[in-house]
Amino acid sequence: MLRRLSPLLAAGLLSVSALSAQAATTYPLTIHNCGRDLVFERAPQRLVSLGQASTELLLRLGVGARLVGTGVWFGGLPKDLQEEGKGIPRLADNAPSFEAVVGTRPDLVAAQYTYHVGPGGEVADFPRFAKLGIAAYVAPSDCEGKAVTADSNSDGSRSAPFDMQLVTREAQELAAILDVQPAGKQLVAELDRRIAAAGEQAKAAGVQGRSVLFWFSSPRLEGDPWVAGNLGAPAWIARALGLRNVVDSAEEWPAVSWERIASLDPDYIVVARMDRRLYPADDVDKKLAFLRSDPLTRELRAVRENHLLVVDAPTLNPSLRVVDSVETLAADLAKPQP
Known part of the structure; x- marks a missing residue:
């Protein structure tokens, strides 16, 4: 062959x-x-x-x-x-x-x-x-x-x-x-159509220019989380929706301290959901509970305003399913705020 x-x-x-x-x-x-x-x-x-x-x-x-x-x-x-x-x-x-x-x-x-x-x-x-x-x-x-x-x-x-x-x-x-x-x-034609439609939905929601953090997992919940850098698939998702990824790193998933994240104070936090259980923070419910209970993270703007969005982990890796994240997030961003 x-x-x-x-x-x-x-x-x-x-x-x-x-x-x-x-x-x-x-x-x-x-x-x-x-x-x-x-x-x-x-x-x-x-x-x-x-x-x-x-x-x-x-x-x-x-x-x-x-x-x-x-x-x-x-x-x-x-x-x-x-x-x-x-x-x-x-x-x-x-x-x-x-x-x-x-x-x-x-x-x-x-x-x-x-x-x-x-x-x-x-x-x-x-x-x-x-x-x-x-x-x-x-x-x-x-x-x-x-x-x-x-x-x-x-x-x-x-x-x-x-x-x-x-x-x-x-x-x-x-x-x-x-x-x-x-x-x-x-x-390919179907992917192009879906991306364009989701971009229009996000544009209509008026979120252009707002900031976002993508949290994949962490070796320890209290430790530095693995978050998306500014050149990988999540950053492309952010740009497709008119958002700005707050982590300026060439690494795909750098470990960044919560203190640093607090100084960046993103408008939205996107949390990855997965079946894998290599680390405690692979569990999306544990991630969300940590964000809402930790003395530092519970004061983040995204947490206070309940701007916590969940997507499936495979949709944050370079693949066809990146488009699923774009659609899911566009729909969530378009929902009326409480």
């Missing part, structure tokens, strides 16, 4: 941009991904997805029947994907072993994060998959405009702001690889 790209062959390969106007993929196909050229001789038929966003994207493209394994989950599937996704083997709730992945005999591994597949990847690096002839595709949003060191377990920092075009490009590239380009085109 996967082979190295030679200079002579490169001139004759059809790129994804050339395929964008076609209904069917012509192979061999080359895709430039995370600094490497992947060449596909045919449409992959056995897929493993590592990362909930990657799983959901493949389901949206209508190739759920080809999924032979998944890993790295934050919560359940959206309701409209639950039926199609219920029979997909879950290799692990978090990161599966390399052996578990290759045991499914995949011809494509689609990963959400370089943390799992990439230099120093928890599952494997690129050469390890390539030696077995397995194509490893990583979401462009996690390897373009972003730096993650091989010896770090952080979410990394960005050198360029996240943009939804990285996600729509991922949808188009995977649609080309899998020979389902009409599904990719339809998906």
Whole structure:
């Protein structure tokens, strides 16, 4: 399925941009991904997805029947994907072993994060998959405009702001690889429509210019929370709604003290809800209770005015579901204030 790209062959390969106007993929196909050229001789038929966003994207493209394994989950599937996704083997709730992945005999591994597949990847690096002839595709949003060191377990920092075009490009590239380009085109058009509608709803609510903080989780409730920096997906969500993210950091999810947050005093706090329970602050109810009871946080403007908004954690990571956050927050912002 996967082979190295030679200079002579490169001139004759059809790129994804050339395929964008076609209904069917012509192979061999080359895709430039995370600094490497992947060449596909045919449409992959056995897929493993590592990362909930990657799983959901493949389901949206209508190739759920080809999924032979998944890993790295934050919560359940959206309701409209639950039926199609219920029979997909879950290799692990978090990161599966390399052996578990290759045991499914995949011809494509689609990963959400370089943390799992990439230099120093928890599952494997690129050469390890390539030696077995397995194509490893990583979401462009996690390897373009972003730096993650091989010896770090952080979410990394960005050198360029996240943009939804990285996600729509991922949808188009995977649609080309899998020979389902009409599904990719339809998906991108629907995302564009939804984003525009939510932006208009937020504009009508008159929240332009107001400030917002996004709290994902924390290793300890009383400790420094992991909040969204100003170049990641949450900051893009804020801009789409006309809001201003208060944390000025290139890191995706920096740890910022509550004292610093109090000095920034955001108008709104968005809190992530998830099924994961690695840390106490993964529990959204505990997060909300802390905000309302802690002597410092209960005096924040957003807490006093009950401007606490809840969204599902996967919608704050670069993925199709970023649009879900935009819609949810636009609807909440448009509600009459008590």
